Amino acid sequence: DFLCISLVNGFIQLRFNLGDKTVILQTFQKVHTDGSTWHSLRAGRVGNEGYLDLDGVNITQKATAGMNALDTHTDFFVGGVSSLNLVNSMATENEPTGFSGCIREIVINNRELKLTVTDPKDGANVGDCDGTACGYTVCKNNGTCQVEDLGFSCSCPQQWVGNTCEQSIYCSQNRCGSQALCIPEPILFSYICVCALGWSGKYCDQKITFFTAKFVGNSYIKYIDPHYRKRDLQQSRISLNFTTNQTEGLILWMGKAEDEDNDFLALGIANGTLKIVVNLGERISVPLIYSKYSLCCGRWHVVTVVQNQTCIKVYLDEGPILFEDIDPQRKYTALNYGGICYFGGFE
Template sequence: NGNTWHSLNAGRVGNEGYLDLDGINVTRTASPGMNVLDTHTDFFVGGVSSLNVVNPMAIENEPIGFTGCIREIVINNRELNLTVTDAKGGANIGDCDGTDCGYAVCKNNGTCQVENSGFSCSCPREWTGIMCEQSIYCSQNTCGSHALCIPQPSSFSYTCACTLGWTGKYCDNKIKFYIAKFVGNSYIKYTDPFYGKRDLQYSHFSLNFTTNQTEGLIAWMGKSEDEDNDFLAIGLANGTLKVVINLGERISVPLM
């Protein structure tokens, strides 16, 4: 009925599709063949701009748009913000909550209260701001404009995480580097512009490093959400250099 929220999970792995509704799972395997889903198009929620674009093979009866409410939608581990400003487009959408509070207006478990002029948020003890979006430990931080304030509740304080090219306690010193220095909570991120042209059966890394530590991740490529996700990792464990590869089956290669 329209008063009950249901949790739905659906997807595919190769030619195997799965559907989970409120914890009840059904899995089906298609006939052997292609197992790559190539849909470089817009993603629609609740309906489409024109029902004529729906492939007849995807439905049993005439296509019709969804009637009801949708929240907390996540696609490939990325949550879609169901708001006017975040959506690319849409038509005839209303607010399911029906009030200025809407859904998840107050962050970090804040409680939304409807008022004549709009709404207000009652925040948990460690959060503040109009929508409880800011930690109290960062409310008066002195981090520079090129920094992110990281709350440290255990010490009732904060630290400043510097963006690339900046350093110092408050990240207000601009630097250049040609040899990167890492301090345990550091990282540099790159994308591979040639990924689509690479032979995915072959990977090669080379680098020089120095350290006085016996533990640490040196390089990572992949995802960790599921044990079946492919990944490649290089790091130190108990003073031993290791490369760990997962291609559906984990391979660990330790090197002294």
């Protein structure tokens, strides 16, 4: 299996093979090779459906019957490979050659790869494209980089300070303690402290314990399931006891929450009623809403959600309220949530 993006006669090509056939997509337009034009490229696959987007012009290869998973166990290479003999003969149209040019931002599945000397595992013959100490995005928050004899300096916008304009002026002398996060509030010319678990108070300086979690709208708890790899992902059962006096809010999210392709099961309150949303891999979120009963006003409720392949059953206060088969074709039947569960919100 492989996935390869290459430059072919001025066009961008995406090629991938999931084990049965090679899918090929090519952009309509050529890239500019004058060395002064930056291009934005998006490429990827969902199952065996590929997509390629150069500067907003999109190409999509519709899904067909066949393999759906990319099984690779090698390193991820950018710009070239350690040995061109490693490149599958179907991965490029012509003889494989290394890329000549500049790359200043790479995001893989919503995770940005840092293009620095220290972050990659290995590499060879790579220089700085800017040619100076400024490079790309050295200065944060729209700061202006200035080259100096001993490196660089950043000229920061009015509300930012620090060597690389990384800190808000409202947080530069904050009193947040104990691993708390300072969040600037420019409209109020102030800041708020987001407390780590086990701490409370305006400045997160009060140590606390709790046995019933209280959420305040910008809270969350994250759990990692240590037994995830041993679980039958075609079956899940979630049961929880909650109360609220609000008409909107996320109660539970099972999933990575990193990309629109990620599987998830979400439970929350919308307009005072119960809402469940499930995505098993189709990138189509199926909402299930029970609008016959208001869940606000401070009463305690027990909700249970049972997933058996594509069948979803929901119980409220021990009584069944919803049942739906979200995909009778059974194309995707497992909830691949990555062993991650959020309660009350996200990080």
